[in-house]
Amino acid sequence: MARERKFSTDELFQATKALLLSHGYEGFTFSLLADSLNVSRGALYKYYENKDELITNYIFYEMDQYLLKLKQINLYQGFEAQLQFLLDLMFSYSNIQKLIKIGQQVPGHQDKFKTIHTDMYRFLQDFVELGKKEGKLKCHLPNNLILGYIFQSVAIPNHSEIPYSLWVSSLKEMICHGILSNN
Amino acid sequence: MARERKFSTDELFQATKALLLSHGYEGFTFSLLADSLNVSRGALYKYYENKDELITNYIFYEMDQYLLKLKQINLYQGFEAQLQFLLDLMFSYSNIQKLIKIGQQVPGHQDKFKTIHTDMYRFLQDFVELGKKEGKLKCHLPNNLILGYIFQSVAIPNHSEIPYSLWVSSLKEMICHGILSNN
DNA sequence: TTTCAAAGTAACACAAGTGTTACTTTGGAC
DNA sequence: GTCCAAAGTAACACTTGTGTTACTTTGAAA
Numbered sequence: 356m357a358r359e360r361k362f363s364t365d366e367l368f369q370a371t372k373a374l375l376l377s378h379g380y381e382g383f384t385f386s387l388l389a390d391s392l393n394v395s396r397g398a399l400y401k402y403y404e405n406k407d408e409l410i411t412n413y414i415f416y417e418m419d420q421y422l423l424k425l426k427q428i429n430l431y432q433g434f435e436a437q438l439q440f441l442l443d444l445m446f447s448y449s450n451i452q453k454l455i456k457i458g459q460q461v462p463g464h465q466d467k468f469k470t471i472h473t474d475m476y477r478f479l480q481d482f483v484e485l486g487k488k489e490g491k492l493k494c495h496l497p498n499n500l501i502l503g504y505i506f507q508s509v510a511i512p513n514h515s516e517i518p519y520s521l522w523v524s525s526l527k528e529m530i531c532h533g534i535l536s537n538n
Numbered sequence: 539m540a541r542e543r544k545f546s547t548d549e550l551f552q553a554t555k556a557l558l559l560s561h562g563y564e565g566f567t568f569s570l571l572a573d574s575l576n577v578s579r580g581a582l583y584k585y586y587e588n589k590d591e592l593i594t595n596y597i598f599y600e601m602d603q604y605l606l607k608l609k610q611i612n613l614y615q616g617f618e619a620q621l622q623f624l625l626d627l628m629f630s631y632s633n634i635q636k637l638i639k640i641g642q643q644v645p646g647h648q649d650k651f652k653t654i655h656t657d658m659y660r661f662l663q664d665f666v667e668l669g670k671k672e673g674k675l676k677c678h679l680p681n682n683l684i685l686g687y688i689f690q691s692v693a694i695p696n697h698s699e700i701p702y703s704l705w706v707s708s709l710k711e712m713i714c715h716g717i718l719s720n721n
Numbered sequence: 722t723t724t725c726a727a728a729g730t731a732a733c734a735c736a737a738g739t740g741t742t743a744c745t746t747t748g749g750a751c
Numbered sequence: 752g753t754c755c756a757a758a759g760t761a762a763c764a765c766t767t768g769t770g771t772t773a774c775t776t777t778g779a780a781a
Binding site: 378379380381382460469472473476490491492493494495496497499500501503504505507508510511512513514515517521522525526528529530531532533534535536537 | 561562563564565643652655656659673674675676677678679680682683684686687688690691693694695696697698700704705708709711712713714715716717718719720
Binding site: 357358359360361394395396397398401 | 725726727728729730731732
Protein backbone atom coordinates (compact mmCIF):
# COMPACT_ATOMS: atom_id res chain seq x y z
CA MET A 356 0.00 0.00 0.00
CA ALA A 357 3.05 2.23 0.03
CA ARG A 358 6.27 2.94 -1.74
CA GLU A 359 9.36 0.86 -0.98
CA ARG A 360 11.71 2.34 1.59
CA LYS A 361 15.20 3.25 0.46
CA PHE A 362 16.72 2.24 3.79
CA SER A 363 15.83 -0.16 6.60
CA THR A 364 15.81 0.73 10.28
CA ASP A 365 18.85 -1.46 10.64
CA GLU A 366 20.76 0.43 7.95
CA LEU A 367 19.72 3.67 9.61
CA PHE A 368 21.01 2.48 12.98
CA GLN A 369 24.27 1.16 11.55
CA ALA A 370 24.94 4.49 9.83
CA THR A 371 23.99 6.35 13.01
CA LYS A 372 26.38 4.20 15.00
CA ALA A 373 29.29 4.78 12.61
CA LEU A 374 28.75 8.55 12.55
CA LEU A 375 28.26 8.83 16.30
CA LEU A 376 31.47 6.94 16.98
CA SER A 377 33.49 8.91 14.44
CA HIS A 378 32.02 12.40 14.97
CA GLY A 379 30.64 12.37 18.50
CA TYR A 380 27.34 13.85 19.61
CA GLU A 381 27.94 17.45 18.55
CA GLY A 382 29.48 16.45 15.22
CA PHE A 383 26.60 14.17 14.26
CA THR A 384 24.15 15.84 11.81
CA PHE A 385 21.16 14.78 9.74
CA SER A 386 23.02 16.01 6.66
CA LEU A 387 25.87 13.55 7.28
CA LEU A 388 23.42 10.76 7.98
CA ALA A 389 21.31 11.48 4.88
CA ASP A 390 24.44 11.51 2.71
CA SER A 391 25.67 8.22 4.13
CA LEU A 392 22.27 6.65 3.35
CA ASN A 393 21.98 8.27 -0.12
CA VAL A 394 18.69 9.81 0.85
CA SER A 395 17.45 13.37 1.23
CA ARG A 396 17.67 14.99 4.64
CA GLY A 397 13.97 15.64 4.69
CA ALA A 398 13.22 11.91 4.51
CA LEU A 399 14.77 11.40 7.94
CA TYR A 400 12.25 13.78 9.49
CA LYS A 401 9.53 11.31 8.46
CA TYR A 402 10.85 8.97 11.14
CA TYR A 403 12.42 11.16 13.81
CA GLU A 404 11.61 14.70 14.90
CA ASN A 405 15.27 15.62 15.33
CA LYS A 406 18.70 14.16 15.91
CA ASP A 407 18.24 13.95 19.67
CA GLU A 408 15.22 11.71 19.28
CA LEU A 409 17.04 9.49 16.81
CA ILE A 410 20.16 9.22 18.95
CA THR A 411 18.16 8.46 22.07
CA ASN A 412 16.12 5.82 20.25
CA TYR A 413 19.17 4.22 18.71
CA ILE A 414 21.23 4.06 21.88
CA PHE A 415 18.30 2.71 23.88
CA TYR A 416 17.85 0.00 21.25
CA GLU A 417 21.54 -0.83 21.49
CA MET A 418 21.44 -0.90 25.28
CA ASP A 419 18.34 -3.08 25.35
CA GLN A 420 20.17 -5.67 23.26
CA TYR A 421 23.15 -5.37 25.55
CA LEU A 422 21.09 -5.77 28.71
CA LEU A 423 19.42 -8.83 27.22
CA LYS A 424 22.81 -10.43 26.67
CA LEU A 425 23.97 -9.28 30.09
CA LYS A 426 21.11 -11.04 31.80
CA GLN A 427 22.40 -14.36 30.47
CA ILE A 428 25.01 -14.03 33.20
CA ASN A 429 22.59 -15.86 35.46
CA LEU A 430 22.85 -18.95 33.26
CA TYR A 431 26.35 -19.45 34.64
CA GLN A 432 26.97 -21.07 38.00
CA GLY A 433 29.55 -19.55 40.33
CA PHE A 434 31.44 -16.31 40.28
CA GLU A 435 34.38 -17.35 38.12
CA ALA A 436 32.20 -18.55 35.26
CA GLN A 437 30.11 -15.38 35.48
CA LEU A 438 33.24 -13.22 35.43
CA GLN A 439 34.54 -14.94 32.30
CA PHE A 440 31.16 -14.47 30.65
CA LEU A 441 31.07 -10.78 31.58
CA LEU A 442 34.58 -10.11 30.31
CA ASP A 443 33.94 -11.87 27.00
CA LEU A 444 30.67 -9.98 26.56
CA MET A 445 32.37 -6.66 27.20
CA PHE A 446 35.07 -7.26 24.63
CA SER A 447 32.57 -8.20 21.96
CA TYR A 448 30.42 -5.11 22.72
CA SER A 449 33.28 -2.71 23.39
CA ASN A 450 31.58 0.27 21.74
CA ILE A 451 28.63 0.33 24.10
CA GLN A 452 30.49 2.31 26.74
CA LYS A 453 31.29 5.07 24.22
CA LEU A 454 27.70 5.15 23.03
CA ILE A 455 26.38 5.48 26.59
CA LYS A 456 28.69 8.43 27.15
CA ILE A 457 27.41 10.03 23.95
CA GLY A 458 23.85 9.41 25.10
CA GLN A 459 24.57 11.28 28.31
CA GLN A 460 25.34 14.37 26.22
CA VAL A 461 21.84 14.52 24.70
CA PRO A 462 20.23 17.61 26.28
CA GLY A 463 17.26 16.79 28.48
CA HIS A 464 17.94 13.06 28.39
CA GLN A 465 20.89 12.85 30.78
CA ASP A 466 18.57 11.58 33.50
CA LYS A 467 17.21 8.77 31.34
CA PHE A 468 20.69 7.57 30.52
CA LYS A 469 21.93 7.91 34.07
CA THR A 470 18.96 5.81 35.15
CA ILE A 471 19.71 3.07 32.64
CA HIS A 472 23.35 3.16 33.65
CA THR A 473 22.62 2.80 37.34
CA ASP A 474 20.02 0.11 36.53
CA MET A 475 22.73 -1.87 34.78
CA TYR A 476 25.06 -1.46 37.72
CA ARG A 477 22.30 -2.42 40.13
CA PHE A 478 21.62 -5.57 38.10
CA LEU A 479 25.29 -6.54 38.45
CA GLN A 480 25.35 -6.03 42.21
CA ASP A 481 24.36 -9.66 42.67
CA PHE A 482 27.32 -10.73 40.61
CA VAL A 483 29.72 -8.62 42.69
CA GLU A 484 28.16 -9.74 45.96
CA LEU A 485 28.47 -13.36 44.85
CA GLY A 486 32.17 -12.82 44.17
CA LYS A 487 32.66 -11.30 47.59
CA LYS A 488 30.71 -14.06 49.34
CA GLU A 489 32.69 -16.75 47.56
CA GLY A 490 35.83 -14.98 48.80
CA LYS A 491 36.99 -14.44 45.25
CA LEU A 492 36.57 -10.65 45.06
CA LYS A 493 38.32 -8.25 47.42
CA CYS A 494 35.69 -7.20 49.95
CA HIS A 495 37.11 -3.76 50.72
CA LEU A 496 36.67 -2.47 47.14
CA PRO A 497 33.45 -0.49 46.47
CA ASN A 498 31.08 -2.52 44.25
CA ASN A 499 30.52 0.22 41.70
CA LEU A 500 34.21 0.94 41.39
CA ILE A 501 34.88 -2.71 40.58
CA LEU A 502 32.22 -2.59 37.88
CA GLY A 503 33.42 0.74 36.47
CA TYR A 504 36.94 -0.60 36.46
CA ILE A 505 35.96 -3.66 34.46
CA PHE A 506 33.88 -1.70 31.96
CA GLN A 507 36.48 1.01 31.51
CA SER A 508 39.27 -1.37 30.64
CA VAL A 509 37.79 -2.37 27.28
CA ALA A 510 38.08 1.25 26.13
CA ILE A 511 41.88 1.44 26.29
CA PRO A 512 43.11 2.64 22.88
CA ASN A 513 45.25 0.04 21.11
CA HIS A 514 47.73 2.43 19.46
CA SER A 515 50.52 -0.07 19.05
CA GLU A 516 48.19 -2.57 17.40
CA ILE A 517 48.68 -5.47 19.76
CA PRO A 518 47.01 -8.63 18.32
CA TYR A 519 43.45 -9.08 19.58
CA SER A 520 43.94 -12.37 21.43
CA LEU A 521 47.03 -11.09 23.28
CA TRP A 522 45.14 -7.89 24.00
CA VAL A 523 42.19 -9.72 25.53
CA SER A 524 44.20 -12.23 27.55
CA SER A 525 46.51 -9.50 28.90
CA LEU A 526 43.59 -7.34 29.97
CA LYS A 527 41.84 -10.23 31.69
CA GLU A 528 45.06 -10.98 33.54
CA MET A 529 45.46 -7.34 34.63
CA ILE A 530 41.86 -6.94 35.71
CA CYS A 531 41.98 -10.11 37.80
CA HIS A 532 45.50 -10.00 39.23
CA GLY A 533 46.97 -6.58 38.43
CA ILE A 534 50.17 -5.55 36.72
CA LEU A 535 52.57 -6.66 39.48
CA SER A 536 54.08 -10.12 39.79
CA ASN A 537 53.24 -12.13 42.86
CA ASN A 538 56.73 -12.86 44.17
CA MET B 539 52.27 51.89 24.83
CA ALA B 540 49.03 49.97 24.49
CA ARG B 541 45.66 49.45 26.06
CA GLU B 542 45.24 47.04 28.97
CA ARG B 543 44.14 43.53 28.07
CA LYS B 544 40.77 42.38 29.36
CA PHE B 545 41.96 38.81 29.85
CA SER B 546 45.29 37.10 30.46
CA THR B 547 46.59 34.09 28.55
CA ASP B 548 46.03 32.07 31.69
CA GLU B 549 42.38 33.13 31.92
CA LEU B 550 42.00 32.30 28.24
CA PHE B 551 43.46 28.83 28.75
CA GLN B 552 41.38 28.15 31.84
CA ALA B 553 38.19 29.10 29.99
CA THR B 554 39.28 27.00 27.00
CA LYS B 555 39.89 24.03 29.27
CA ALA B 556 36.50 24.30 30.94
CA LEU B 557 34.66 24.59 27.62
CA LEU B 558 36.63 21.80 25.95
CA LEU B 559 35.92 19.42 28.83
CA SER B 560 32.23 20.29 28.99
CA HIS B 561 31.44 20.65 25.26
CA GLY B 562 34.10 18.56 23.50
CA TYR B 563 35.94 19.53 20.35
CA GLU B 564 32.96 20.00 18.03
CA GLY B 565 30.92 21.84 20.65
CA PHE B 566 33.68 24.32 21.46
CA THR B 567 33.15 27.70 19.71
CA PHE B 568 34.71 31.14 19.79
CA SER B 569 31.30 32.55 20.66
CA LEU B 570 31.12 30.45 23.84
CA LEU B 571 34.68 31.34 24.73
CA ALA B 572 34.15 35.07 24.12
CA ASP B 573 31.03 35.01 26.29
CA SER B 574 32.78 33.22 29.11
CA LEU B 575 35.56 35.86 29.03
CA ASN B 576 33.13 38.80 28.69
CA VAL B 577 34.86 39.91 25.54
CA SER B 578 33.81 40.25 21.91
CA ARG B 579 34.40 37.32 19.60
CA GLY B 580 36.50 39.42 17.26
CA ALA B 581 39.05 40.08 20.02
CA LEU B 582 39.98 36.40 20.08
CA TYR B 583 41.01 36.55 16.43
CA LYS B 584 43.74 39.03 17.47
CA TYR B 585 45.51 36.13 19.16
CA TYR B 586 44.53 32.98 17.26
CA GLU B 587 43.56 32.49 13.62
CA ASN B 588 40.82 29.99 14.51
CA LYS B 589 39.68 27.56 17.15
CA ASP B 590 41.92 24.76 15.91
CA GLU B 591 45.03 26.88 16.41
CA LEU B 592 43.90 27.88 19.90
CA ILE B 593 43.05 24.33 20.93
CA THR B 594 46.30 22.95 19.58
CA ASN B 595 48.29 25.68 21.36
CA TYR B 596 46.45 25.18 24.60
CA ILE B 597 46.70 21.41 24.73
CA PHE B 598 50.39 21.49 23.79
CA TYR B 599 50.95 23.96 26.63
CA GLU B 600 49.12 21.62 29.00
CA MET B 601 51.05 18.60 27.80
CA ASP B 602 54.38 20.37 28.10
CA GLN B 603 53.65 21.07 31.74
CA TYR B 604 52.59 17.45 32.20
CA LEU B 605 55.71 16.07 30.54
CA LEU B 606 57.86 18.31 32.72
CA LYS B 607 56.26 16.84 35.83
CA LEU B 608 56.48 13.35 34.35
CA LYS B 609 60.23 13.63 33.90
CA GLN B 610 60.62 14.02 37.64
CA ILE B 611 60.01 10.27 37.75
CA ASN B 612 63.77 9.86 37.37
CA LEU B 613 64.29 11.57 40.72
CA TYR B 614 62.92 8.42 42.35
CA GLN B 615 65.06 5.35 42.91
CA GLY B 616 63.62 1.94 42.17
CA PHE B 617 60.47 0.81 40.42
CA GLU B 618 58.08 0.90 43.36
CA ALA B 619 58.85 4.53 44.21
CA GLN B 620 58.51 5.49 40.55
CA LEU B 621 55.16 3.68 40.30
CA GLN B 622 53.79 5.52 43.34
CA PHE B 623 54.96 8.81 41.85
CA LEU B 624 53.36 8.04 38.49
CA LEU B 625 50.03 7.04 40.02
CA ASP B 626 49.87 10.15 42.21
CA LEU B 627 50.75 12.36 39.23
CA MET B 628 48.02 10.79 37.12
CA PHE B 629 45.35 11.34 39.73
CA SER B 630 46.26 15.00 40.15
CA TYR B 631 46.25 15.56 36.36
CA SER B 632 43.32 13.33 35.56
CA ASN B 633 41.94 15.61 32.83
CA ILE B 634 45.02 15.39 30.62
CA GLN B 635 43.89 12.13 29.03
CA LYS B 636 40.58 13.66 27.96
CA LEU B 637 42.33 16.71 26.54
CA ILE B 638 44.73 14.55 24.53
CA LYS B 639 41.77 12.71 23.03
CA ILE B 640 40.17 16.03 22.12
CA GLY B 641 43.44 17.16 20.57
CA GLN B 642 43.42 14.09 18.36
CA GLN B 643 40.14 15.31 16.85
CA VAL B 644 41.64 18.56 15.53
CA PRO B 645 41.69 18.14 11.74
CA GLY B 646 45.19 18.08 10.28
CA HIS B 647 46.83 17.84 13.69
CA GLN B 648 46.14 14.19 14.52
CA ASP B 649 49.72 13.31 13.60
CA LYS B 650 51.21 15.92 15.94
CA PHE B 651 49.19 14.60 18.84
CA LYS B 652 49.85 10.98 18.04
CA THR B 653 53.55 11.82 17.99
CA ILE B 654 53.42 13.49 21.39
CA HIS B 655 51.44 10.57 22.72
CA THR B 656 53.90 7.97 21.51
CA ASP B 657 56.77 10.17 22.72
CA MET B 658 55.27 10.07 26.19
CA TYR B 659 54.90 6.32 26.03
CA ARG B 660 58.46 5.95 24.73
CA PHE B 661 59.72 8.06 27.62
CA LEU B 662 58.02 5.69 30.06
CA GLN B 663 59.49 2.56 28.47
CA ASP B 664 62.47 2.84 30.82
CA PHE B 665 60.13 2.81 33.77
CA VAL B 666 58.34 -0.31 32.54
CA GLU B 667 61.59 -2.06 31.65
CA LEU B 668 62.94 -1.27 35.12
CA GLY B 669 59.87 -2.84 36.67
CA LYS B 670 60.29 -5.96 34.58
CA LYS B 671 64.02 -6.20 35.33
CA GLU B 672 63.38 -5.84 39.04
CA GLY B 673 60.89 -8.71 38.70
CA LYS B 674 58.10 -6.48 39.95
CA LEU B 675 56.11 -6.16 36.72
CA LYS B 676 54.70 -9.13 34.84
CA CYS B 677 57.06 -9.70 31.91
CA HIS B 678 54.49 -11.22 29.55
CA LEU B 679 52.32 -8.07 29.41
CA PRO B 680 53.00 -5.70 26.46
CA ASN B 681 54.66 -2.48 27.70
CA ASN B 682 52.24 -0.12 25.98
CA LEU B 683 49.24 -2.01 27.26
CA ILE B 684 50.50 -1.67 30.83
CA LEU B 685 50.90 2.08 30.32
CA GLY B 686 47.54 2.47 28.63
CA TYR B 687 45.94 0.47 31.42
CA ILE B 688 47.41 2.74 34.08
CA PHE B 689 46.44 5.94 32.29
CA GLN B 690 42.95 4.76 31.45
CA SER B 691 42.06 3.90 35.03
CA VAL B 692 41.99 7.53 36.19
CA ALA B 693 39.16 8.22 33.73
CA ILE B 694 36.63 5.90 35.35
CA PRO B 695 33.47 7.95 36.05
CA ASN B 696 32.70 8.22 39.78
CA HIS B 697 28.90 8.09 39.53
CA SER B 698 28.29 6.86 43.05
CA GLU B 699 30.49 9.60 44.52
CA ILE B 700 32.96 7.44 46.35
CA PRO B 701 35.20 9.64 48.59
CA TYR B 702 38.41 10.68 46.84
CA SER B 703 40.86 8.95 49.18
CA LEU B 704 38.98 5.64 49.03
CA TRP B 705 38.74 6.08 45.26
CA VAL B 706 42.48 6.56 44.86
CA SER B 707 43.55 3.79 47.24
CA SER B 708 41.11 1.31 45.67
CA LEU B 709 42.31 2.07 42.17
CA LYS B 710 45.95 1.73 43.14
CA GLU B 711 45.14 -1.63 44.71
CA MET B 712 43.29 -2.82 41.58
CA ILE B 713 45.98 -1.63 39.18
CA CYS B 714 48.72 -3.35 41.16
CA HIS B 715 47.00 -6.54 42.28
CA GLY B 716 43.70 -6.81 40.46
CA ILE B 717 40.16 -7.26 41.71
CA LEU B 718 40.53 -10.88 42.89
CA SER B 719 41.66 -11.94 46.35
CA ASN B 720 44.86 -13.94 46.61
CA ASN B 721 43.58 -17.00 48.47
C1' DT C 722 -6.90 1.50 -14.08
C1' DT C 723 -7.70 4.33 -10.54
C1' DT C 724 -6.70 5.69 -6.09
C1' DC C 725 -4.26 7.08 -2.01
C1' DA C 726 -1.20 6.77 1.63
C1' DA C 727 3.44 6.23 2.62
C1' DA C 728 8.11 7.47 0.82
C1' DG C 729 10.89 10.72 -0.81
C1' DT C 730 12.50 15.46 -2.62
C1' DA C 731 13.53 20.38 -3.18
C1' DA C 732 13.28 24.67 -1.45
C1' DC C 733 12.39 28.14 2.06
C1' DA C 734 13.15 30.72 6.28
C1' DC C 735 15.67 30.68 10.21
C1' DA C 736 19.60 30.16 13.55
C1' DA C 737 24.38 29.78 14.70
C1' DG C 738 29.31 29.62 13.70
C1' DT C 739 33.22 31.70 10.84
C1' DG C 740 36.51 35.02 9.35
C1' DT C 741 37.17 39.76 7.97
C1' DT C 742 36.94 44.74 7.89
C1' DA C 743 36.37 49.30 9.30
C1' DC C 744 35.80 51.36 13.26
C1' DT C 745 36.49 53.16 18.37
C1' DT C 746 38.97 53.05 22.87
C1' DT C 747 42.86 53.24 25.70
C1' DG C 748 47.14 54.65 27.74
C1' DG C 749 52.06 55.33 27.63
C1' DA C 750 55.79 57.87 24.88
C1' DC C 751 56.98 62.12 23.21
C1' DG D 752 48.05 67.76 24.88
C1' DT D 753 49.16 64.89 20.75
C1' DC D 754 50.19 60.70 18.72
C1' DC D 755 49.88 55.91 17.71
C1' DA D 756 49.93 51.14 18.31
C1' DA D 757 47.73 47.58 20.63
C1' DA D 758 43.08 46.16 22.41
C1' DG D 759 38.63 45.77 21.61
C1' DT D 760 33.97 46.20 19.06
C1' DA D 761 30.18 45.94 15.73
C1' DA D 762 28.69 44.61 11.56
C1' DC D 763 28.95 42.22 7.13
C1' DA D 764 29.11 38.31 4.04
C1' DC D 765 29.39 33.64 4.06
C1' DT D 766 28.62 28.74 5.38
C1' DT D 767 26.33 25.00 7.61
C1' DG D 768 22.73 22.89 10.22
C1' DT D 769 17.55 22.93 11.40
C1' DG D 770 12.72 22.18 10.86
C1' DT D 771 8.88 22.82 7.79
C1' DT D 772 6.07 22.92 3.66
C1' DA D 773 4.44 22.02 -0.80
C1' DC D 774 5.44 19.01 -3.99
C1' DT D 775 6.33 14.41 -6.77
C1' DT D 776 6.93 9.29 -6.93
C1' DT D 777 5.65 4.70 -6.03
C1' DG D 778 3.07 0.48 -5.57
C1' DA D 779 -0.45 -2.38 -3.76
C1' DA D 780 -5.49 -2.54 -2.77
C1' DA D 781 -9.91 -1.80 -4.63
